[in-house]
Amino acid sequence: MKDRRRICLLHLSGPFDFLSETAGIKEHAMNRNRTLPLPEIKTPCFVVDLALLRKNLAILDRVKRETGVKILLAQKAFSMFSVYGVINGILDGTCASSPHEARLGREEFGKEVTAFAAAYSEQDLKELLTTCNRIIFNSFSQWKRFREIIRNSKDVKFGIRCNPEHSEGDVEIYDPCAPKSRLGIRRADFDGESLEGITGLHMHNLCEKNSDAFARTLAVFEEKFADIIPQMQWINLGGGHHITRQDYDIELLCRLLKEFKARWGTPEIFLEPGEAVALNTGYLVSSVLDVVHNETDIAILDTSAEAHMPDVLEMPYRPNIIGAGLPDEKKYTYRLAGHSCLAGDVIGDYSFDERLEYGSRLVFLDMAHYTMVKTNTFNGLQLPSIATWDSETGELNMIREFGYADFKSRLS
Numbered sequence: 496m497k498d499r500r501r502i503c504l505l506h507l508s509g510p511f512d513f514l515s516e517t518a519g520i521k522e523h524a525m526n527r528n529r530t531l532p533l534p535e536i537k538t539p540c541f542v543v544d545l546a547l548l549r550k551n552l553a554i555l556d557r558v559k560r561e562t563g564v565k566i567l568l569a570q571k572a573f574s575m576f577s578v579y580g581v582i583n584g585i586l587d588g589t590c591a592s593s594p595h596e597a598r599l600g601r602e603e604f605g606k607e608v609t610a611f612a613a614a615y616s617e618q619d620l621k622e623l624l625t626t627c628n629r630i631i632f633n634s635f636s637q638w639k640r641f642r643e644i645i646r647n648s649k650d651v652k653f654g655i656r657c658n659p660e661h662s663e664g665d666v667e668i669y670d671p672c673a674p675k676s677r678l679g680i681r682r683a684d685f686d687g688e689s690l691e692g693i694t695g696l697h698m699h700n701l702c703e704k705n706s707d708a709f710a711r712t713l714a715v716f717e718e719k720f721a722d723i724i725p726q727m728q729w730i731n732l733g734g735g736h737h738i739t740r741q742d743y744d745i746e747l748l749c750r751l752l753k754e755f756k757a758r759w760g761t762p763e764i765f766l767e768p769g770e771a772v773a774l775n776t777g778y779l780v781s782s783v784l785d786v787v788h789n790e791t792d793i794a795i796l797d798t799s800a801e802a803h804m805p806d807v808l809e810m811p812y813r814p815n816i817i818g819a820g821l822p823d824e825k826k827y828t829y830r831l832a833g834h835s836c837l838a839g840d841v842i843g844d845y846s847f848d849e850r851l852e853y854g855s856r857l858v859f860l861d862m863a864h865y866t867m868v869k870t871n872t873f874n875g876l877q878l879p880s881i882a883t884w885d886s887e888t889g890e891l892n893m894i895r896e897f898g899y900a901d902f903k904s905r906l907s
Contacts, residue, residue: 531778531884532891533856538782539798539879543575543863546887547776551739552585555771558738558745559585562752564764567609569734570596572769572864576603577894578883582772590734590767594622601626609731609767611656611697613677617644624648631656631697631731634680635688642692654695654731655680657723661715663701663708666810672700682719690726699733703770706748709736713751717758729763738771770864777863779804779879783855784834791844792829794851799833801840802873804859804866808839815860819845827851835874872902 536542555566565587576599588607589600600608610623611631620641623630630645631654632638638655645653658679664670671678679698698716701708713732717724724730732752737743756764781798800807807814822828825846833840851857870878878897884890 530889531858531886532889533780533858535891536780536882537880537896538780538856539796539803539877540780540882541777541862541867541879542780542882542884542891543578543773543777545578545581545883545885548578548581548773551772551774551776552582554739554745555768556585558749558752558766559587561749562764563756564752564766567607567765567767568600568604568772569767569769570600571868572734573773574599574868575773575863575881575894577881579604586772587765588628590769591623591627594619594626597623597626609765615641617641620644624651627651629654629695629729631695633678635684638693645692652694652729653692654697654727654729655690655693656697656699657682657685657716657720659698659700659712659716659719661700661712663704663712666702668809669702670700685720685723690723694727695729695731696720696723696727697731697733699731699735699767701733701735703737704735705737705740705742706744706751709748710751713755717755724759724761727761729765730759730761731765731767734767734769734771736766736768736771737774738768739774740771773863775861777861777866779859779862779866781857781859783851783853783857785853786829786851792827792851794829794831794855795834796831796842796857797834797877798859798879799835799840799873799876800842801833801835801837801871802876803833803870803879804842804862805869805871806865807842813843814862816845817858817860819847819857822846831857833876835876837873872905875902878902 559566567588567590568582568586569590571592583604583606589604591597591600591608591610592612597608597610607628608626609629610627613633614637629652633656656679658672658676658681660672660681662670662672664673667673700712752764779798781796783794784797785795787793806812822844823846825848827850828844828846829851830844831842867881878901880893881895882891882893
C-alpha cells in the first residue's frame, strides 16, 4: 500500500494564476472540501477540472453579453471534445486550422466553424467547404487560385487575413507579426487587389496578452485598414486574449470592443481565444520512476517534456508544480527529467520539502491547453490518459486511456 504522505493529496478548486514558486497547497486552495484523488489516478494523466472550466466560461460569457461579440473556441489550443458539451452552451462555435479540426468542431461542438491556414491544398479546401461557415485565406494568390472551386459555395463566407505589422509577442516562434512572418497580408500588398467576394477581415497578433496590448494593436489595425474595414460584413480580431487570467483588464477589453463596433458598424465581430477557455483548468499528474545522481539529484518521471509538454522545450518555459519551489529554496533540489532517450528531455530544476522517491506524485499546473493537442508518440512512450474532475462535486471520470494500438496506428 502506498504511503499517502508521499502522494501529497491536493485540495484544489480555484484559479491558480501567477502562483509563486513556493506556493503550497493551502495557499491556493479555494475549496478545502474537495480533494483531487491522486491514489485513483493512474499516471501519467491529464486531469481537467470542470468547475474551473465553467468559471472561465462565465467570464467569457460576460464579455459576450456586455459587447455583443461572438467568441469561438480555437481548437488548436484545446480540442478536448469530451467537454464540448460544457463549452458550446456559452461559446458560438469553433476555429479550425485544418480539415480534421474543422470536422471535429462540426461533429462534436456544433454551431459555426471558421477555418484559417497559412495555405490550403485543393483537397483540403474542398473538404473545408463541406464543414465550415467561414474560410479565411492567407494570401490573395490562394484566394484567386481557388475562385472557381468556391464560386458556387453560397453557404460559406470568405475572409482574408491581414498582418497589422505591429508586434506584441515576447517569443518570436509565437509572434505572427515577427519580421518575415508568413502569416497575413501587409497593408501595402492589398493595393491593386480586388475584394470582390471577400466579406470578412481577420487580424491576429497576440499571445497570452492583456487588453492593453490589444488596445495598441487595435489602434494600428484601424489606422492601416481604415479604408477596408467599412467594406467588411465581419471582423475576426483573433486570439491570444488572456481574458480569464486573474489580472486581465476585462473592462478595457469590453470598452475597446464596444467602441470599435460603434465606430465601424460592422455587423459581426469575433474573438477566437483558445488558451483563455482552458487557462488554469488542467493538471498533468505524474510519478517518479527513479532518482539518479550526476552532480545533482535527477528524478526521472513517467511523463516527458519532449512527448507530453513540448512547449517546455520550444518556448522554453518552466511549468509550475504544486508544492515545489525554485532550486535550493526548499530542502531538497532535483532536476526533473522525462524518460525518453532524448538527452535534453529535461523539465527543469525544482526544490521540495521532502525527498522524492519511486512512486512520488508530482502535479504540473495549467496543463489543459497546448498540451493534449501537442502530445506525440516519440519513443513509443505511453500517452497520458485524459480525465475530468469536478472540484465542486468531487466526481472523477476517466475519459480516455491510450495504448499500443494508438502508437502503432500512426505508423506503417
